[in-house]
Amino acid sequence: MSTSTTSQLKLESTRFKNRLFYFMLAAGGLFVLAGMYAVHMMEEHGHIISGMNNQIVWGLPHVFAIFLIVAASGVLNVASIGSVFGKAIYKVRAPLAGLLSIAMLAGGLTVLMLDLGRPDRIIVAATNFNITSVFAWNIVLYSGLFSLVAVYLWTLMEKRMNIWSKTAGVAVFVWRFILTTGTGLIFAFLTARQAYGSAMLPPMFIILSFAWGMAVFHLVQTVMYAWNEQVLDSAIMDRKKHLLGIFVLASLYMVTVYHFTNMYFANRIGFEYFILRDGGIFPDLFWWGYVGLGNILPLILIYLPGLGRKKCALAASLAVVLGGFAFLYVFIIGGQAFPLSIFPGYEVSSSFGDGQISSYHPSIYEFMLGLSGLAIAFIITSISVRVLNFLPHDKPYIAD
């Protein structure tokens, strides 16, 4: 093949990629637009057009938002292992991890904010601050993480600032632990609800964040390597795959302990029967979606010998992400669907759904809003990796 033909082919390929890039960006933009349309409709008609009601007050948008926020914290694990624990193969991935964290946090917070009854008043959350509210703490934690990660990225990507990268890395490491603790506490402080009000929740969310963040990181990294026609060193791939496996096992352990501790309390056993056995869609999603798809399948893909490396790791990561969504749907919606125990020991009925399982059917607008959060994260990531140097540059692999 002559040199001119090769360069012609390369040019063709670049042109195709350019078009594909703009096409994907436009597709992402359409999803964001659809989300904004949903917000406009909710502004116009109120939350009546969503599937949420006075019993299920947090719905599908919260599932998307909390997944994105938890994964945004967890993805920083990759950076922490590099900056705090000094592992070289993770250190070169720290900028990408920081970028993903900012992108997902932006997506998640946008969804959370736009689902408010009065998103136009969001400034009130900054001007009127209730010190006893874990929600108010989270506002500080989220904006703090944004700023800290931005500074951390600066120390990583600006050579003159490199000396500060370890300090910034440690600050981010500590902050994200507190942040995910805060996310867990949102539910842990709800003492009256059988599904929540457990001290297990903050550590459980931290471990879940490790698995979800790692899975998202792996998905994005695989796409980036494929796009740039590069091959990830198989030793690095194995290490990351096994780390994902450990996180998946650890998170399954935490979820198991959470349910076991709930079963220990006599007044919560009814809830456990509901969520794990009798609750229709919730046990289905829990066992098939979370345990099967989100844990067992990834573990098989990761640990069963003889399976291909690259595709297995990709499929395992995708399964962990989907399992994460299933888990959050069960946790958030299922937790509210089970009736509050206002009169323990009594059969209860009323016009307000007391004593009854609440039903919830998410509307198209909730899907549109939730997906727009993913699209925002996608757009921020894809533009950033195109204009800045976020692709990990590995030196020849040496185990450390």
Add this chain to the structure above:
Amino acid sequence: MNDTQNQRRSFLKTSLGVAAVAIAPGFLLFDVAHGHSEAVSAKVRWGMLINTESCADGCNDCVNACNKENGLSGGTLPTDSQWMRKIEIKDISGGHSLSLPMMCQHCEHPPCVDVCPTGASFKRADGIVLVDRHLCIGCRYCMMACPYKARSFVHEPLHDQNPDVPRGRGTVEACSMCVHRIDKGQQPACAEACSNKSILFGNLNDPDSEIAKKIRTVASAQVRSDLGLNPGIRYQGL
């Protein structure tokens, strides 16, 4: 005195007169709008004692009065606001059944106030738990935190509101113990409407009040007292 000085004087007089005429109605209207301007006091703790033994099964008078007073539609869809509802309860082991009204329990330590990020949920010095509709951003965390499911979210735009009870789409609301009536020295609408006199309203802190005397003499209970929230609503016969 020369002409210029006279002109200046009359100009000043006229200006003062015009200013007084312009400002006075504002002051007067401010007074009208605010009625009693003295602050509420922690010496008072408003509460209710509900007699479940005389509360009639199937009677909805209190709920209807609440809806009318506060301009609620009275609808019972899951998206409709219900500040007050009747709950039928039946003892699982004994079979004994009761009917009772349930609403905001006006806790001394309200979880809704603790969790509200903006301080929109607040407790007045006299124990009434309210929502400031101007500060509420509609996050619904208070609804998640309330052990009594006492709060509703306004899912639709509102029309023809009662001027005494402003509400707002996209904000959370609940029983205000008819604070606008209490501040005028009246009883909450539910207490007034109950034909069996099952709802006794009064100042829990005043040992000579009817409610305080009754609480000393009859057995009464707070719902979910195990949570330690010390609600201002007590139930007799529960």
